[in-house]
Amino acid sequence: GDSVTQMEGPVTLSEEAFLTINCTYTATGYPSLFWYVQYPGEGLQLLLKATKADDKGSNKGFEATYRKETTSFHLEKGSVQVSDSAVYFCALSEHSGTYKYIFGTGTRLKVLA
Amino acid sequence: DAGITQSPRHKVTETGTPVTLRCHQTENHRYMYWYRQDPGHGLRLIHYSYGVKDTDKGEVSDGYSVSRSKTEDFLLTLESATSSQTSVYFCAITSGTDQPQHFGDGTRLSIL
Numbered sequence: 001g002d003s004v005t006q007m008e009g010p011v012t013l014s015e016e017a018f019l020t021i022n023c024t025y026t027a028t029g030y031p032s033l034f035w036y037v038q039y040p041g042e043g044l045q046l047l048l049k050a051t052k053a054d055d056k057g058s059n060k061g062f063e064a065t066y067r068k069e070t071t072s073f074h075l076e077k078g079s080v081q082v083s084d085s086a087v088y089f090c091a092l093s094e095h096s097g098t099y100k101y102i103f104g105t106g107t108r109l110k111v112l113a
Numbered sequence: 114d115a116g117i118t119q120s121p122r123h124k125v126t127e128t129g130t131p132v133t134l135r136c137h138q139t140e141n142h143r144y145m146y147w148y149r150q151d152p153g154h155g156l157r158l159i160h161y162s163y164g165v166k167d168t169d170k171g172e173v174s175d176g177y178s179v180s181r182s183k184t185e186d187f188l189l190t191l192e193s194a195t196s197s198q199t200s201v202y203f204c205a206i207t208s209g210t211d212q213p214q215h216f217g218d219g220t221r222l223s224i225l
Contacts, residue, residue, distance in 0.1 A: 032211050034213050042218060043219050044203070046215070051211060089156070094210070095210065095211065101146070103156040105155035
């Protein structure tokens, strides 16, 4: 079945450092891809999305490009802030009639001042 | 923000008791989902609904049942709670599976 693999955390960075969180997927067909962020005690919030190959999703300085050839959707940000400390989830939605979404296990990011 | 409310937000109960969690939406979205979140496991799908009275099992459905008698409400029931069902439960909704899900704030359930 479909799956999402994202890098293990925690990731600890200094403020203003460059961030990359890797995400790869396996899927039949052409899934939509998403990044979500979860702050302590809250639900998941959509950060960005991409629905087809070569699409770039972006929001709040975060970017990710849908790479079909490498089945990847890596999250990047050029300069992280302490307020970016959270858990980040990569996810895909299956387009095979099952109505399901598949999530990675999450990557915890800690940004130090 | 999408109108989605989970209740209760916190609950402590004893093993063997029935528990019902409620997810209420005001977006008129067709699809609704129940997940549980546990350390090291990310989000795991319990059950989902693709319309009124239309539901299906997810990967961790044992010990859980659901009902959806109207578009806006999706209920998750633990018929006889066990300690292994201690978790944080999230409801999510979406208008279509090419769209992102929107999540509630979660229910923290402790079973003693």
